[in-house]
Amino acid sequence: MKEAERGEAALKCASILEKEGAEFYERASKVAADPRARSLFHVMAESKLEAFRILSKELRELAGGPPLVREDELDEGPTDDLPQVPRIYAVNTLVTAACYVCGEEVPVDALPRECPSCGASRYTFERDIDVKRAATIVQEDENRCLDFYREHVGRVSGGARQLLERLIQRSEARLRDL
Ligand SMILES: [Zn+2]
Numbered sequence: 001m002k003e004a005e006r007g008e009a010a011l012k013c014a015s016i017l018e019k020e021g022a023e024f025y026e027r028a029s030k031v032a033a034d035p036r037a038r039s040l041f042h043v044m045a046e047s048k049l050e051a052f053r054i055l056s057k058e059l060r061e062l063a064g065g066p067p068l069v070r071e072d073e074l075d076e077g078p079t080d081d082l083p084q085v086p087r088i089y090a091v092n093t094l095v096t097a098a099c100y101v102c103g104e105e106v107p108v109d110a111l112p113r114e115c116p117s118c119g120a121s122r123y124t125f126e127r128d129i130d131v132k133r134a135a136t137i138v139q140e141d142e143n144r145c146l147d148f149y150r151e152h153v154g155r156v157s158g159g160a161r162q163l164l165e166r167l168i169q170r171s172e173a174r175l176r177d178l
Contacts (some may be wrong), residue, residue, distance in 0.1 A: 104142060
């Protein structure tokens with residue numbers, strides 16, 4: 001069952017990674033000042049959320065359904081190389097935004113219309129990220145995601161491998177569209 005364990009662990013990592021990406025891009029889309037940067041981050045957030053949903057569904061089915069890989073695909077490979085979720089998305093840097101005028105911090109997930117402390121408009125919480133910078137952030141983060149998926153796709157088989165291959169194709173398509 002080691003092969004199956006490795007496959008399931010890789011998919012779990014992938015689902016965490018896609019969820020973190022969705023959260024990061026969603027928050028980035030709220031604080032970027034440039035509308036084109038906001039739009040790019042928003043598209044990425046939607047794409048990551050969709051990938052996360054696909055992975056969650058597969059993992060739920062795995063929990064109650066048939067095995068991830070067929071008996072004849074099982075091998076006795078080592079389990080000490082179970083994947084760890086790489087730290088790619090700087091989600092923690094986007095939890096709060098500070099008012100440019102008075103320094104008041106507010107949660108990015110619930111940005112107020114105006115600063116609750118000094119009354120400045122919500123623009124005061126935005127960050128100066130233009131579309132070029134946004135594209136660079138996306139490119140760097142997605143390439144690191146791809147590195148992770150490419151590293152693990154060769155170590156798993158069956159359904160897990162097919163899903164990772166799908167994720168790689170999705171990421172490559174996203175990067176092509178930049
Ligand atoms: Zn303020």
